Amino acid sequence: MVSRNEKHTDVVIVGFGWVGAIMARELTQAGLNVVALERGPRRDTWPEGAYPSSIDELTHNTRHALFLQPSQSTVTVRHRDSDVAAPYRQLAAFLPGTGVGGAGLHWSGCHWRISPVELRLRSHYEERYGKDFIPQDMTIQDWGVSYEELEPHFAFAESVFGTSGQAYKVNGKIVGDGNPFDADRSTPFPLPAMKNTYSAELYSKAAAECGYHPFRIPSANASQAYTNPYGCQMGACTFCGFCSGYACYNYSKASPNVNILPALERESRFELRVECDVLKVETDSSGKKATGVIYRTSKGEEVRQTADIVILASFAYNNPYLLLLSGIGQPYDPKTGEGTVGRNFVYQNESGVTLFFGQDKFTNPFIGAGGNGVAIDDFNADNFDHGPLGFVGGAPIWVNQAGSKPISSATVPKGTPQWGAHWKKAVKDSFQHTISIHAHGTNMAFRDCYLSLDPTYSDTAGRPLLRITFNWHDNDVKMIRYVTDRMADIGRAMKPESMSVETKEFGEEFDLRHYQTTHIAGGAIMGTSPKDSVVNRYLQHWDVSNLFVIGSSAFPQGIGYNPTGIVAALAYWSAKAIRERYLKSPGPMVQA
Amino acid sequence: MSVRSRNGGAVVCGRRAMLQGTALGLVVAALFHFPSEGVSEAADREYAYRPVFFSDDEWQTLNSFVDRLIPADVEGPGALEAHVPEFIDRQMNTPYGHGSEWYLRPPLMKTSAALGYQFLFTPRDIYKQGLPALHSAIMQRYGKPFHQLDAGERDRIIGQMEKGSLTLSPVPSKLLFGQILKNCKEGYFADPIHGGNYEMGAWKMIGFPGARADFTDWVDRYGARYPLSPVSVGVHGVQGGV
Numbered sequence: 096m097v098s099r100n101e102k103h104t105d106v107v108i109v110g111f112g113w114v115g116a117i118m119a120r121e122l123t124q125a126g127l128n129v130v131a132l133e134r135g136p137r138r139d140t141w142p143e144g145a146y147p148s149s150i151d152e153l154t155h156n157t158r159h160a161l162f163l164q165p166s167q168s169t170v171t172v173r174h175r176d177s178d179v180a181a182p183y184r185q186l187a188a189f190l191p192g193t194g195v196g197g198a199g200l201h202w203s204g205c206h207w208r209i210s211p212v213e214l215r216l217r218s219h220y221e222e223r224y225g226k227d228f229i230p231q232d233m234t235i236q237d238w239g240v241s242y243e244e245l246e247p248h249f250a251f252a253e254s255v256f257g258t259s260g261q262a263y264k265v266n267g268k269i270v271g272d273g274n275p276f277d278a279d280r281s282t283p284f285p286l287p288a289m290k291n292t293y294s295a296e297l298y299s300k301a302a303a304e305c306g307y308h309p310f311r312i313p314s315a316n317a318s319q320a321y322t323n324p325y326g327c328q329m330g331a332c333t334f335c336g337f338c339s340g341y342a343c344y345n346y347s348k349a350s351p352n353v354n355i356l357p358a359l360e361r362e363s364r365f366e367l368r369v370e371c372d373v374l375k376v377e378t379d380s381s382g383k384k385a386t387g388v389i390y391r392t393s394k395g396e397e398v399r400q401t402a403d404i405v406i407l408a409s410f411a412y413n414n415p416y417l418l419l420l421s422g423i424g425q426p427y428d429p430k431t432g433e434g435t436v437g438r439n440f441v442y443q444n445e446s447g448v449t450l451f452f453g454q455d456k457f458t459n460p461f462i463g464a465g466g467n468g469v470a471i472d473d474f475n476a477d478n479f480d481h482g483p484l485g486f487v488g489g490a491p492i493w494v495n496q497a498g499s500k501p502i503s504s505a506t507v508p509k510g511t512p513q514w515g516a517h518w519k520k521a522v523k524d525s526f527q528h529t530i531s532i533h534a535h536g537t538n539m540a541f542r543d544c545y546l547s548l549d550p551t552y553s554d555t556a557g558r559p560l561l562r563i564t565f566n567w568h569d570n571d572v573k574m575i576r577y578v579t580d581r582m583a584d585i586g587r588a589m590k591p592e593s594m595s596v597e598t599k600e601f602g603e604e605f606d607l608r609h610y611q612t613t614h615i616a617g618g619a620i621m622g623t624s625p626k627d628s629v630v631n632r633y634l635q636h637w638d639v640s641n642l643f644v645i646g647s648s649a650f651p652q653g654i655g656y657n658p659t660g661i662v663a664a665l666a667y668w669s670a671k672a673i674r675e676r677y678l679k680s681p682g683p684m685v686q687a
Numbered sequence: 688m689s690v691r692s693r694n695g696g697a698v699v700c701g702r703r704a705m706l707q708g709t710a711l712g713l714v715v716a717a718l719f720h721f722p723s724e725g726v727s728e729a730a731d732r733e734y735a736y737r738p739v740f741f742s743d744d745e746w747q748t749l750n751s752f753v754d755r756l757i758p759a760d761v762e763g764p765g766a767l768e769a770h771v772p773e774f775i776d777r778q779m780n781t782p783y784g785h786g787s788e789w790y791l792r793p794p795l796m797k798t799s800a801a802l803g804y805q806f807l808f809t810p811r812d813i814y815k816q817g818l819p820a821l822h823s824a825i826m827q828r829y830g831k832p833f834h835q836l837d838a839g840e841r842d843r844i845i846g847q848m849e850k851g852s853l854t855l856s857p858v859p860s861k862l863l864f865g866q867i868l869k870n871c872k873e874g875y876f877a878d879p880i881h882g883g884n885y886e887m888g889a890w891k892m893i894g895f896p897g898a899r900a901d902f903t904d905w906v907d908r909y910g911a912r913y914p915l916s917p918v919s920v921g922v923h924g925v926q927g928g929v
């Protein structure tokens with residue numbers, strides 16, 4: 096029961112992570128009054144990132160201090176339609192963010208663009224390999240936006256994040272030893288690339304020896320002190336190693352809190368309300384116009400916030416979840432293939448190789464930064480001939496040494512017992528002498544992988560949980576096995592004493608028990624037609640034109656890179672469309 | 688050696704208590720000092736910790752269990768020297784111990800193991816219902832409690848629990864094993880502020896510098912051993928030499 100109405104505002108934003116912060120900044124700049132509602136608490140460098148208390152693995156990584164605990168809300172998961180879903184009761188495979196800054200406060204910082212080919216994946220594969228190449232049940236499609244359209248927004252986002260990297264090509268001119276597979280850029284990176292760790296240096300040499308094209312990963316960990324266009328300042332990263340899953344103590348990792356909020360806080364048109372959990376988006380009787388949202392405060396009070404524009408910025412699956420809870424759009428039905436909300440849910444398809452060196456070679460894996468490292472793109476996107484291989488997709492392969500801590504990363508060679516004297520000796524012998532390489536692969540969209548509401552389980556607010564129906568498909572297993580073999584070749588060229596390989600087996604079920612990534616996408620995808628997408632190319636809802644749904648939820652299928660670079664670019668792209676077109680003439684910006 | 692009260696009182700052990708502990712059925716929670724070179728003569732300092740959550744019987748079982756998961760040897764401290772039981776006892780009185788993190792609403796579904804934890808137990812429940820069940824099962828089979836079994840017998844039982852082939856109810860043996868192993872490694876490697884990793888002994892053993900958190904000057908010293916000893920975020924931070 097709604098007990099109170101808040102004063103009407105121009106824009107209400109649901110969630111205050113990267114997307115929420117970008118949209119708030121862009122729309123207050125356009126003269127609009129903006130209220131952002133964040134379900135979690137207020138958070139910032141102090142106290143969450145304060146030294147030394149943030150340098151505590153148990154509290155942060157093991158006990159998940161900054162993440163959304165399943166006890167508050169979670170999802171259910173099943174592998175196929177005929178199974179009953181069970182709740183994701185303990186955090187493991189992925190770690191949803193909460194609180195001011197969202198997952199942007201404790202992400203790692205690998206800050207990518209995208210391969211232009213991936214934005215028109217279906218068309219590209221059909222053109223190059225023929226229509227029959229794409230399996231029947233693979234529901235991949237084009238995004239409806241091109242790299243050229245997004246390029247200025249990638250460039251601006253990098254200037255806001257203070258991204259460190261080495262460009263390959265700027266305005267058609269080769270400028271340095273960046274990624275030769277990169278599309279053209281209008282600007283170099285705002286900061287020079289970070290130093291390489293020893294592991295990255297060894298990997299870089301071995302990859303080049305194997306004939307590949309290593310380059311330094313663009314990272315939103317600052318290689319030097321930096322001031323961004325909003326006047327927000329960063330300090331140089333110290334490679335502290337407590338990065339992924341931690342707030343940075345050093346103002347070195349880009350976050351909404353460090354890179355945008357200080358500017359927004361000076362803005363009288365902006366209000367951030369924390370511990371406001373949005374329950375649903377309301378629409379008028381026509382169902383074509385959003386009137387605002389209802390949220391629940393930490394005291395259990397239900398409040399209505401009306402607004403002219405509603406922006407969902409609640410992260411990946413939370414966006415389609417809110418649509419399902421609000422009854423906006425037609426839920427996807429995998430049997431008929433009809434409906435769009437929840438369709439094309441995807442994840443990241445990973446594998447890894449761990450190299451163990453002798454006692455005299457110190458790789459110092461505790462040194463690191465979340466976005467630091469060296470990658471090759473020779474097997475990402477369509478940078479290699481898929482014709483004879485018979486699968487869609489690929490993976491960048493990298494050494495991304497984010498900093499090993501012993502509870503989570505006391506890695507031992509495969510076959511070592513998990514306890515006892517042998518385990519202990521193996522940990523002692525391995526800890527300072529390992530290097531990990533990862534393939535960070537694509538996950539294609541399939542007809543039977545989707546989101547819906549769970550019929551059985553609910554959360555503390557009484558909402559039915561979101562249900563994920565998801566499993567690996569042969570295409571993706573084929574891809575990751577192929578890429579893993581290439582990765583193992585590079586690993587061997589690094590001449591370790593021994594090597595453990597983790598890959599996927601055909602028929603293997605999606606396993607929630609170990610961390611993979613929090614790169615989750617789809618469910619409210621963008622596209623060119625309301626028949627197979629939820630939002631148009633401007634991230635505007637096809638039916639409810641004053642509703643914008645922004646985040647990785649818009650990806651029609653998985654991408655090779657980490658998602659935040661393109662998420663941020665899409666947010667700026669959508670904000671520009673709202674500022675320059677929608678505000679002048681509210682209504683659909685694309686005719687269905 | 689001194690072993691005091693067992694009726695919920697503090698248990699104080701010295702090095703010999705540790706060495707004789709299993710044979711004598713004494714509670715073992717000994718303290719050693721391990722500089723990075725390896726084992727030195729034990730500093731025969733006394734260590735008193737009074738468990739808050741565990742009963743005496745549970746405490747004995749837990750101690751003799753983690754003693755086998757991470758045994759003391761020349762490589763570095765064992766779980767007992769690292770004060771792992773104290774860590775676990777303290778964790779049980781945090782929100783985590785009470786299950787504050789986990790989604791514990793019914794019903795339970797029979798599902799693929801790949802979907803992860805599917806029980807309604809909190810960590811405290813797992814110990815409080817698991818350890819007594821283990822105790823009874825062992826009494827029945829051996830006629831004496833777990834902590835009086837020799838190391839080989841304990842290892843065999845732990846191995847069966849790891850596979851789930853020992854039947855325990857209501858907490859399955861595999862679940863109890865997994866919980867103890869997880870908490871044991873946490874206590875071994877976590878910052879000493881949480882009660883384990885005594886004197887950062889585990890960090891010194893593996894060469895982890897703890898909360899130093901600034902490697903600007905070492906990131907490109909390729910292949911060179913990091914020279915500084917670990918520091919803790921808490922009061923133990925000053926201990927340990929290079």
Ligand SMILES: Cc1cc2nc3c(=O)[nH]c(=O)nc-3n(C[C@H](O)[C@H](O)[C@H](O)COP(=O)(O)OP(=O)(O)OC[C@H]3O[C@@H](n4cnc5c(N)ncnc54)[C@H](O)[C@@H]3O)c2cc1C
Pocket residue numbers: 109110111112113114115132133134135190191192193194195196197198199200201202203204205206207339340371372373374408409410411413465466613614645646647657658659660662
């Ligand atoms: C450990 C970790 C490492 C990562 N590393 C990388 C990396 O290296 N590179 C990369 O590209 N990406 C990385 N990511 C992913 C990255 O964090 C996300 O892509 C990014 O934060 C997405 O931004 P967002 O604004 O869409 O969502 P978020 O940053 O998650 O923000 C969404 C916000 O919405 C709030 N919210 C949700 N539902 C509601 C509701 N109903 N009412 C009110 N508020 C709500 C949430 O609490 C949250 O604060 C990482 C993620 C994690 C967890």
Ligand code: SF4
Pocket residue numbers: 316317331332333334335336337338339341342343344345346347348463464465
């Ligand atoms: S590694 Fe660098 S960016 Fe990451 S938390 Fe540490 S200082 Fe910050």
